[in-house]
Amino acid sequence: MKRRDFDHLNCSLAQTLSVIGEHWTLLIIRDAFMGLRRFDDFQKDLGIARNVLSERLKRLVNEEVLEKTPGEKGFPEYHLTAKGLALQPILISMTHWGDKHRPNPKGRRLIFLDRKNRKPIQTMTVRAHDDRRLKPKDITVKRGPGHRSSGLDIPLSDLR
């Protein structure tokens, strides 16, 4: 797949997609969160072609989402950086949506737990400044100083 840089779309979501907006990339990051470290483990787990995996890992290292370190016995290892770890709310939000809208008939596939007490975490929810849970139609949007001025003038209309 040709990489798109989305420079014409001055949008934080598009910028995020330019780093992680590709199937394999997100699944590699998922595997890194699960504790996989080595090229061969990513390859076996995902069934991905070696040249594709190699390219994606290189890109994630360049983007400072993963860090490549010399591991035991000379096998390089890939670890999530702070920038990579900060992707976790995205991955958990996606997993929760998939649990609900593309479920496995046998039940939940993976359950995320608070390590301290092993109780399940909450479903990812948007929160107001005072911690109230917000539903999609409770949220609106305004332009910030970095908003593009060119292109279609998005109405930023409230959802109907």
Add this chain to the structure above:
Amino acid sequence: MKRRDFDHLNCSLAQTLSVIGEHWTLLIIRDAFMGLRRFDDFQKDLGIARNVLSERLKRLVNEEVLEKTPGEKGFPEYHLTAKGLALQPILISMTHWGDKHRPNPKGRRLIFLDRKNRKPIQTMTVRAHDDRRLKPKDITVKRGPGHRSSGLDIPLSDLR
């Protein structure tokens, strides 16, 4: 791009990617959240080829993420369904990550507000059952009843 169904990956995140794991698809959904409804508005805003847009919209309607309705003056309109609205935590998590890790030097591009009082929403955070904020390394994972038994046995190790 060839569509992947990821049936061999029994993973809720992979299942979500099979619906929305593609650059344009997520940006079309973003535009729908911003209030865009018509084919030509999506096309102008994203600068996307008409045949690609047409295919992506059709797929989102088939997946029941968007609903196609007859609009004014005979222009069909695309609206987010409940399943589509449920994607908002994912989109907001991605936008917040892009704000922080791929910022616009002029400042924030878009700011999400609580419609009730127009105060900015919180940054998306994982929460424990008792509402404590959890950091990536506070979270672990266990297998649920729908976990795959085949394939590489992911160690589900704690992050180091």
